[in-house]
Amino acid sequence: MIEKFYVSTPKIGMVDITAAVKDAVAASSVKDGLCQVFVPHTTAGVTINENADPDVVKDIIAGLEEMVPRLAYRHSEGNSRAHIQASLLGSSVFIPIENYRLFLGTWQGIYLGEFDGPRRRTVCVNCGGAL
Amino acid sequence: MIEKFYVSTPKIGMVDITAAVKDAVAASSVKDGLCQVFVPHTTAGVTINENADPDVVKDIIAGLEEMVPRLAYRHSEGNSRAHIQASLLGSSVFIPIENYRLFLGTWQGIYLGEFDGPRRRTVCVNCGGAL
Amino acid sequence: MIEKFYVSTPKIGMVDITAAVKDAVAASSVKDGLCQVFVPHTTAGVTINENADPDVVKDIIAGLEEMVPRLAYRHSEGNSRAHIQASLLGSSVFIPIENYRLFLGTWQGIYLGEFDGPRRRTVCVNCGGAL
DSSP: OEEEEEEEOOSSEEEEOHHHHHHHHHHHTOSSEEEEEEOOOSSEEEEEEESSOTHHHHHHHHHHHHHSOOOOOSOTTSOHHHHHHHHHHOSEEEEEEETTEEOOOTTEEEEEEESSOSOEEEEEEEEESOO | OEEEEEEEOOSSEEEEOHHHHHHHHHHHTOSSEEEEEEOOOSSEEEEEEESSOTHHHHHHHHHHHHHSOOOOOSOTTSOHHHHHHHHHHOSEEEEEEETTEEOOOTTEEEEEEESSOSOEEEEEEEEESOO | OEEEEEEEOOSSEEEEOHHHHHHHHHHHTOSSEEEEEEOOOSSEEEEEEEOSOTHHHHHHHHHHHHHSOOOOOSOTTSOHHHHHHHHHHOSEEEEEEETTEEOOOTTEEEEEEESSOSOEEEEEEEEESOO
16 A cells, blocks of 8 residues: 655755654554655655765755756756756665564665755655565 | 566667556556566666656756766776666666556656667566555 | 675775675575665665676766765765765665576676775665565
8 A cells, every 4th residue: 555645845955754754654564575665756856865964965965956967958847957856866765674664774864855846745655565 | 477578779868668667567467566667787777757748858868968977987898878877767666556557646757768779678567466 | 584794895886796685585585576685874875787897887986976076065074975976876776586586687786886985884685575
């Protein structure tokens, strides 16, 4: 079963969704398996990175902003860089589930990367006990 | 079971494989679960991005072409940038399956990213009912 | 069940973990399914790329080093570029399992990408028979 929740995003930035994903995993009652976190969007992505110092995810955004070139893109909406940034992060991350809990490293948090906000975004959490 | 299909690719560019993936999901008879789309290649990748305006995926290619540097690489085949671009996209994408259908967002399509074509590429679709 | 193994890494570079992942898949006794390779770290990632010429993964590192900008980042540890490189590769790769074996392409190997070593890193292999 796919659990869904919604987040309000800034213009551009990372939103910590770790707590909401943990709630969805608890609701799934999966003991051992796999948790998919999926965003059904094309100008937002999802990534796992440091949860201790909030400056880290700000730096990731700063790096992606500098790295993705400002070209004369074709797409008339003017947000092609956001589409590229979404594909660089990807639309899914996966975390093993062990004994009803996400098997995250000590410093790992789960982040929605918004590149064309502000918007209300959907996050899908798809947990299974097969693995 | 892994369903396989084949696509003919351009020199560099994105190939929309959404319809073929949907066919493989239908063939799998999985009701609720997870669909892996995997390319067994090292100079092609796979990504999810906008399906409405075909200019978006052209812009993604243009951005990746500008972004990945032209260095004096060691690999003698001369296609190291293609290998880097493949790793930036990744070799798998995953889409939840809900009620026999891919749970894709409104604007999401599935694309094979070719960085060293033209070639005949294999795409593997691995669907399971566990999730 | 999550199998874990450990690798000693260089300062920056790719470590071939293909053989250790194959051992974990054999230990899992999964016949047909999915293998997740996950790193519980935030300055290391995992990718699939060419296994034939070892220069290819060196070139990928060289490209990522050139591509990710040297900015005045906020994070006081000074390793923000490593965090960005980890998110560009991602923390998981997945390979289909077919008849007890990883379904890897001819030229595909599995690599841990270290961006802030040397360290002892954990690799988790999570195999399931559901797919």
